């Protein structure tokens with residue numbers, strides 16, 4: 001089946017009825033009466049994730065106590081769960097490790113990447129997610145390396161010219177613009193440069209093939225489209241042919257070849273585990289492992305096709321509402337969310353939330369609608385856009401209650 005753009009609510013209903021991914025909705029434990037357009041920020045709970053959490057905490061931890069590190073194979077979880085993600089990003093088994101946060105992994109990978117690059121210059125574009133910028137700038141200061149912050153879209157020219165290390169998002173967190181990974185790798189490598197990919201907004205929603213694209217290093221979060229849960233740990237990917245040449249700047253005991261020999265000096269594991277630092281968060285890992293079950297047997301190409309159609313539906317229906325689209329209108333260039341600006345974006349989002357449509361806001365005025373394909377229906381998106389139109393037509397956002405800002409927006 002193909003996903004087409006529905007031009008009526010009835011057409012949206014028909015698409016939902018024949019949706020080949022429709023069964024995935026049943027995996028999710030969603031609250032009634034809500035349209036959840038924030039799966040690009042925090043994916044919702046699945047039954048399998050909650051069951052796995054209960055099993056790890058209520059059974060293994062409670063009954064087996066410390067023995068569960070062996071009996072429940074807790075020690076291996078960062079690699080076994082990493083293998084589940086490997087399939088989703090086009091990597092091989094043994095090339096993905098669950099560890100730390102994206103922020104820490106960017107630090108570790110960018111530091112390691114310097115030994116592969118022609119020069120030690122560290123590069124980031126100024127519209128990257130803030131943590132990517134902060135981490136790379138701090139690493140450069142600590143390492144005494146040149147740091148270059150360039151205009152959006154200039155990272156590739158700079159890495160080609162300098163042969164340094166560029167941190168680049170596969171899908172931009174604000175606009176959802178997609179980067180061509182294979183083309184970027186070709187250009188960077190031609191100049192002796194290295195790219196560390198941030199796959200946070202790409203994994204689980206667009207088809208990635210890290211091996212075929214020639215990508216060498218990447219990290220990404222698991223709490224967005226992978227639905228791993230709040231604070232779920234990140235993953236990192238290293239092309240296997242490079243692992244033995246790379247060292248982590250944070251050599252903790254969990255990355256040691258023999259962590260339980262308690263040796264005074266560091267000897268890195270001979271596989272991707274050398275990029276682990278401390279004890280992994282087992283309860284979160286267990287939940288993530290359960291969450292990933294929804295992807296079993298699912299073709300990510302189909303997930304991406306549905307994300308494109310849902311995004312097109314949002315863009316089409318928002319036309320004439322007075323919002324400015326800041327995501328690519330060409331679905332082939334767009335990831336899993338669609339962004340708009342409105343001078344009162346925060347208030348508009350609050351008014352939507354008040355009607356049960358959860359969207360998110362990024363300062364200063366970006367409204368983001370995440371169209372996570374595994375649980376969202378075309379009719380839900382259709383109806384949510386009706387709510388948005390009503391709010392904008394009647395200035396329903398203009399209410400003092402909607403101006404009150406929470407800590408997390």
Ligand SMILES: Cc1ncc(COP(=O)(O)O)c(C=O)c1O
Pocket residue numbers: 100101102103104129131132169173198200201221234
């Ligand atoms: C593109 C991108 N990179 C990095 C991060 C931060 O990840 P973490 O909090 O795991 O360090 C986020 C968080 O949303 C993100 O969207």
